[in-house]
Amino acid sequence: MDYGFLxxxxxxxxxxKGGMDAFSLVGTAGPVVKAVLVLLLxxxxxxxxxxxxxxxxxxxxxxxxxxxxxxxHASSNFGNLYTGTRHIKGPVAELxxxxxTELVRIRKSKSQAAAGGDAPPxxxxxxxxxxxxxxxxxxxxxxxxxxxxxxxxxxxxxxxxGSTAPFIGLFGTVWGIMTSFMGxxxxxxxxxxxxxxxxxxxxxxxxxxxxxxxxPAVVAYNYFVSKVRTIEVDMESFSAEFLNIVGRYFTxx
Numbered sequence: 002m003d004y005g006f007l008x009x010x011x012x013x014x015x016x017x018k019g020g021m022d023a024f025s026l027v028g029t030a031g032p033v034v035k036a037v038l039v040l041l042l043x044x045x046x047x048x049x050x051x052x053x054x055x056x057x058x059x060x061x062x063x064x065x066x067x068x069x070x071x072x073x074h075a076s077s078n079f080g081n082l083y084t085g086t087r088h089i090k091g092p093v094a095e096l097x098x099x100x101x102t103e104l105v106r107i108r109k110s111k112s113q114a115a116a117g118g119d120a121p122p123x124x125x126x127x128x129x130x131x132x133x134x135x136x137x138x139x140x141x142x143x144x145x146x147x148x149x150x151x152x153x154x155x156x157x158x159x160x161x162x163g164s165t166a167p168f169i170g171l172f173g174t175v176w177g178i179m180t181s182f183m184g185x186x187x188x189x190x191x192x193x194x195x196x197x198x199x200x201x202x203x204x205x206x207x208x209x210x211x212x213x214x215x216x217p218a219v220v221a222y223n224y225f226v227s228k229v230r231t232i233e234v235d236m237e238s239f240s241a242e243f244l245n246i247v248g249r250y251f252t253x254x
Contacts, residue, residue, distance in 0.1 A: 033180075037173030037207050041166060045214040048162050051155045052221045059228045062152065065091025066235055073097065073239075079104070092148040092232055093239050099144040100137050100243055107133055134248045141240040148236065152229045156222060163219035170211020177204025 069089045076082040083101050086094055178201055 034173045034177045034204060034207055037169055037176075038210055041169060041207070041210045041214045044162050044166060044169075045210075045217075048159055048214065048218045048221070051159060052217065055155065055221070055225055059152065059225060059232070062091050062232055063228065065089050066093040066232060067091075069094040069097070070235070070239070092152065093235055095148060096141060096144050096236055096239060097243070099140050100240075100247075103137050103140040104133070104247065107136060134244055137247050138240075138244055141243065145233070145236050145240060149229070149233055152232060156225055156229075159218045159222040159225070163215045163222055166211045166215035166218070167208070168211070170208040170214075173207025173211070174204045177201075177207065 069086055069091050070093060072082060072086050072089070073093075076085070079101055083098065086097070181201060181204060
């Protein structure tokens, strides 16, 4: 449901007999103004869907990452940690699983290379020559990039809505006022406030709806960017700590 649009409509006072309300103004608006209002309504609807879904997603990601870090700091064995945290789906947990899987692959490659003797080296054994830390670092960076892209998905739409909705509404207002004044040319007599007011009022609704669409999108975008950055800092901190452990315990022959 488009809450911003409904709040705006309900905020407009209903007049008594012979007056007008927001719904009647929208009904008498021109086709261009109506098209602008429909576009803004759709943008607001999509924005609210993204806001609710993104709030649930980022809240779950933060909660899962905190749970995994609690397991991580309490564990002294990567194998047990890997097995015991498969049910956790947070970004930091996915980061650990990708790095641990790479460590297991490197160990298997080293074992095969050592057992193979003079046999031709396989691709896994050749990649070991790059260094364990370098290989794990590449996997960590790739996973961080993938998780960050997932966390930031659809935020661009909120930013676009926040920056363009007021101008779209302003376009509808300018167009409505322009047509309203052009219509006065065909009316006899001296133009009065009663003749101009309805056209201006229906045109100004477009600007109001544009602002009602943009404000929640901007607030939500700034909030989500802050949440994503916090999760990315957690991933970067975990990556640095994990690489230190790899360099200390897993590079010795």
